[in-house]
Amino acid sequence: MKGSFVRASAMLSAAVVALALPSAVQAQNAQENAAQEDTNDSDANAGDIVVTAQFRGQRVQDTPLAISAVTSELAEARSQFSINDIARTAPSVNIEAGTGTGGSFPSVYIRGVGQSDPFPPLDPGVGVYIDDVYYGILTGANFDLLDLDRVEVLRGPQGTLAGKNSEGGAIKIFTNQPTNDLGGYVEATYGSYDRKQIRGAANIPIVDDKVILRVSGMARSVDGFFKRLDFACANPTAVPQLPFTAGVSAVNDCEIGRAGGGDLTAVKGSLLIKPVDSVRNTMSFTTITDNQQVQPLKLLFQSTSWNRGLNFITGPREMTSYATYVGNQYSAAPYQGIDYSHVKQKIYSNTLDIDINDKLSFKSITAYIKTDSEGGYDNDLSPLSVSLQDIIVKSKQFTQEIRLSGTSSLIDWTVGGFYFDNDILFPGRININRGFDPAGQPGFTLDFLTNDPIKSTSKSGFAHAVVHLTDSLNVTGGIRYTDDFKRYTFVRLDPDGSPQSTLLGPINGLSNTFNGKRWDYRVALDYRFSPDLLVYAQFATGYKGGGVSPRPILPGQELPYQPESVKSFEAGFKSDLLDRRVRLNVTGFYQKFNDIQLQLGQCPAISGPGAPCALTANAGKARIQGAEAELDVRPVDGLSINATASIVDFKFTETSADSGVLLTDKAPFISKYKFSIGAQYEFVLAGGTLTPRIDLDYRSNFSVGAPANARPFNVTEGRSLVNARISYKPNGDEWEIALAATNLFDKFYYASKFDHASEAQGATAEGLVGRPREFSLSVKRKF
Structure with missing residues (x-):
């Protein structure tokens, strides 16, 4: 862990050397950049962030969508360094690491719609993008915000707005692009649990305004808690x-090991080539290596059927477990499972922009993403090897998007196409021992290897238009056609690689496919009553493709599941009040959610009572309704207050008889109430500015998995967390020093819980322990 940090630090240092330019030029550019960033910072507090959600640059206040936008300055002030952190303060957005996925696959939800089972073969319900490049699987998607420009969180179906169909919404991360300004920055951080971090960027014009290179990177190392x-x-x-x-x-x-620590290195290079002003081509390459310890999972419940009379549950607030990640420990063939999480990604992308004339433009976004990950999951968190999984994913993804956009006094329009191709290899090992008697003799046992190839393609075309009926009234329409294909082949072998066991034999070699076609559309109306008030309403549909249940444990469970879909009604307003010192945006929504895809822990109609099951199936229908609000207030110069709030009310209206889901159950990862508030004030002090800030975020309880009511440990308690930061910038804005604290009051909490107690292959419940209080000191230098 330390060695990789040193190597990455050396790479960043090499990039910084490129900034060793004449001091006079550096100073001049630093002053110009500082002036521009001061303007942006002021605009950010007022909400005047330019977004591209509708294919062209618009202020957030002019975009008739429920959208939260966060600049790099605001994210840094809030101590937000990943999309998980951004989600804490975005209304109706929840991102949590899945407890049973080796730590690599987060569950992302917006307005109660997402992906309850974040395994790669299943489509995400919320699209995640970096610089308009779509990530088809969420492996490794706990993205750190490398060289961030802004984050746009679009809530509600986004099927007609670029990329792949996203029924719940989209999270779009935009990094800083090469510009003709010579400069950059370096920031070093040290903190709790021996946290060491360095990050920086260099913007280097090679040929003035024609060829420009931007290099950025970061390295981080932290011990487990x-x-x-x-x-x-x-x-x-x-x-x-x-x-x-x-x-x-x-x-x-x-002590035999730690959890919750690790190291990460990331380097990105972008080369902008602009032969003429109307043509811009940006080539980018990013490499990420994320080596983490296992998740900090704590045992909450154990069944007497396997614990041999021993208590493996540690104290209620102790950050400890007895997990060994050893399989078959009391047999003739024990083995060491994967007791870490490792993700390595390489991303190649090319974005071509051509201004054909002042009314017509063309964009092409081409990308290739190679992901290799592996992680382990000790389900029983004990030394008895009751349930163990080694989860390995090898993915190769190619995407191509093209857009043609035009504008006139009457209409702004875009037509485009999107192609997605993903090849996944899914090797791993599943080891399940159930039915231990008091003497420790095992009963039912499963132990097998997987090596499943998965093929997914998606082809779509979309059109979007905004018609300006008057200077104040606009009508927006969008349509999308999608053609999805998936093929899943099941490979099951005994641990020695020999022909599969009799129990699993009928599964090995089976191959199932899914084909689905879908039309989605959007209609919206917005009216600007005054420069300070925009009112809008829209109806939109969204879709998440079906597939084949990826975890058949017994024959007969290799079943297809159908797509799920959303119909969404939304209305809201965006306002600037009191001479733009108060900005208030409010949205109300009502959604019909059909053919909901959930992972079921029991399937008695298929495999019989008590049989192991992890079936992905369509569980029923629901209605989701709620409201969201975002408030920015600047009552006096220097004081900024930001607040958000949301309420999401989810209710099943119909459930399938064989799903085990009741109408009274909760859907996963949905907090009914969520709010955040933060405030900062800039003091003039000692030739600079001192800015203290404090942030509070709260979310009410939520469940993981369904049916929730049948699982007493399945509900994660609500929590409120406080972060604080104080920074000092001398005049000139070239230096900044900041002291930050996360989880300021050192609250013990569970980020999520999962209850296997009612499952035949589970009989346990565990909780993912949230991070304790951490302090950090950062020094930043701009060039």
């Missing part, structure tokens, strides 16, 4: 005795 202990060492009087882990003793507090 959660301890994994050897049970026998920590409980020497427990009966029956369990063997010690080799080399472990009470001298080192019985």
Whole structure:
């Protein structure tokens, strides 16, 4: 971990050397950039952020969509360094790491619509984009915000607005692009748990206004805060005795490993070539290596059917577990499972912009993403090897998007096409031992290897137009056609690679396909009553493709599932009040959610009562309604207050009989109430500005998985967290020093919980422990 941090730091240092230019030029550019950034900062607090949600640059206040936009300055002030952090303060948005996925696959939800099972073969319900490049699988999508310009969070169906169909919404991350300004920055951070981080960027014109290179990168290393202990060492009087882990003793507090730490390195290079003013071509390459310890999972419940009379549950506020990630420990063939999480990505992209004339433009976005990840999951969090998974994903994704846009005094329009091609190889190991008697003899056992190839393609065409009926009244229309294809082939082998066992034999070699075609559309009306008030209403549809259930444990479970879809009604207003010192945006929505895709822990109609099951199926229909508000207030110069709030009310209106889902159940990852508030004030002090800031965010309880009511540990309690930061900038804005604290009051909480207690292959419940209080000190220098 330390070695990779040093290597990455050396790479960043090399990039910084490129900034060693004549000091007079540096100073002049720094002053010009500082003046521009001061303007942007002021605009950001007022909400005047330019977004491209409708294919052309518009102020947030002029865009008739529910959209939250966050600049890099505001994200930094809030101590937001990943899309998970951004989600904390965005209305109706929830992003949580899945507890059973090795830590690599987050679940992303907007307005109660997302992906309850974030495994790669299943489509995400919320689209994630970086510089307009769509990420088809969410492996490794806990994106750190590298060289951030802004984040746009679009709520509600976005099927007619570029990229792939996204029924719940879209999260779009935009990085800083090459400009003709010579300069850059370097920032170094040190913090709790030996956190060391360096990040920076350099903007280098090679040929004035023709060929420009921008290089950015970061390296981060942090120790784990959660301890994994050897049970026998920590409980020497427990009966029956369990063997010690080799080399472990009470001298080192019985520790066999840590969780919650790791290191990350990322480097990005972008080359802009502009042969003439009307043609701009940007080539980018990004490489990311994310090596993390296992997730900080804590056992909450254990079944007496397998625990051999031992208690593997640690104290309620202790950040410890007895997980060993060892499989078949009490058999003749034990093995070490994957006790870490590793993601490596390489992203190649090319964006071509051509201004054909002053009314017509063309854009092409081409990208290739290669992802290799592996992670382990110790379901029982004990040394008894009751349930263990090694999860490996190898993905190669190609996307191509083209757009032709035109404008006139009457209409702004865009037509385009999108192509998505994804090849996934899904090797891994599943080890399940159930039915231990008091003597420790196993009953039902599954132990097999997977190596499933998965092929997905999606082809679509879309059109979007805004008709200006008057200077104040606009009508927007959009339409999209999508053609999806998926092929899933199941490979099941015994651990020694020999022909598969009798139990799993009928599954090996099976191949199923899904084909689906879909039309989506959007109609919107907006009217500007005055320069300070915009009112809008829209109806939109969204779609998430079907597929084949990716985890058949027994024959008969390799079943297809159908697409799910959303019909969304939305209305709202965007306002600037009191001489633009108060900005208030409010949206109300009503959604009909059909053929909801959920992972089911029981399928008695298919495999019989008590049989292991992890079936993806269409569970029913629901209605979702709610409201969202965003408030920015600047009552006096220097003081800024930001607040957001949302309410999301989800209710099943119909459930399928064999799903086990009840009308009274909760859907996963939906917090009914969510709000945040933050305030900062700039003081003039000692030839500079001192800016303290404090932020509070709250979300009410939510469940993970369904049916929620049948799982007593399935509800994650609501939580409120406080972050604080104080920064100092000398006049000239070239330097900044900042002291930050996250989870300021050191609250113990669970980021999510998952209850396997009612599942035949589970009989456990675990919680993902949230990070404790952490301090950090950062120094930033602009060039």
